[in-house]
Amino acid sequence: MPREVILVDSQLGNLDSVEHALIQVGASVIVSSDPDRVATARMVVFPGQGSFGPTTRALVDGAMGAALRMVIERGDPFLGICLGMQLLFEQSDEGGGFDGLKVLPGRVRRFPADMRAGDEPDAARLKIPHMGWSDVQPTGEHFYFAHSYYVETTDPSLVMWWCRYGSVEFPATISRGNVFGCQFHPEKSQWSGLRFLRSFILGGRA
Template identity: 45%
Template sequence: MSEIAIIDYGMGNLRSVQKALARVGATAAITREPARIAAAAGVVLPGVGAFGACMDNLRAFNLVEPITRVIAQHTPFLGICLGMQLLFDESEEFGPVPGLGIFRGRVVRFTDPNLKIPHMGWNQIRKTQALPHLAGIPDGAFVYFVHSYYVVPADPALAATTTEYGLPFASAIARDNVFACQYHPEKSQDVGLAILRNFAAVVAGR
């Protein structure tokens, strides 16, 4: 099976993502080598931590250009949690802090004083796009979240799933070869494994 590159920028839940992909039969390597990322059949950008620190690490390891190149070359791309947020223009976390700018939009903090922050635990997703990544996933399925900030895309049509937490927000986005989710498929049990299996199928069918 074609190799999926999991981008290693010194932060994030890399091993758990790799293990989850292995469970669905995908071959995934953790790497920060630009040539290996460029040659991969699919690319995953996971993320846990602060937006600014992650951007600093991407620049320090010279990973910004390889990421933008594989997206431009239409390599199947999966962003997870902070890996979704990094695709946008900027985050207000300790900021504003510039992101990768693949998509127009901002990352903002939940502000409802009645909400527990971070948004942590199981919540439902509502599908807003028909995508192979979400094949077989029922509308209203539960997935696992851990985040204090959420994406506000400039183009609402980017949203692939939405979730309610004090307000509706884009819990996944998709366009062309990019699918990215705020939730953690590697922590979302059968639903999460199905999403990863679907991504692996997209990669294999490229």
């Protein structure tokens, strides 16, 4: 039997690529925007693109937020992707401050605008968003990132893999028990990304 995954549709971007990648690694995918359906899931993938704002506020305060917390508290495997990972944390600086699901300790911050590519005075300014392929440590694998905000956690034991952009070292993946998150887009990270998704699907781990 293929592993059944509920792919949460919460109006935070296109789900097709994630669905397609999950199917490729052997999952049986059910896309749902129904909090009741999500609440009964045995395995959840929660993707998101873009930023904290009115849409995430409605989600966090609403029935879907409650359903996601229920899955996590019950101990069923949960994977947040990009904004979906950031939403696991307490709060974002975006747009004057929006709350997350507060499952994990930490804040979501914007990359500083004045980071430089080197120490020389004429070194180029680093671009924001952090967009493209970066390696993660300690594995050295490359994944595709597209984000202007990153997680700053007060608990480094949450972090499985780190990524560095300019002067900022931030979590590329996090895990705590049944809860996993990745800042990169595994569905856009070719073989590395598919391997990451397959580990989650097969083992409920990443």
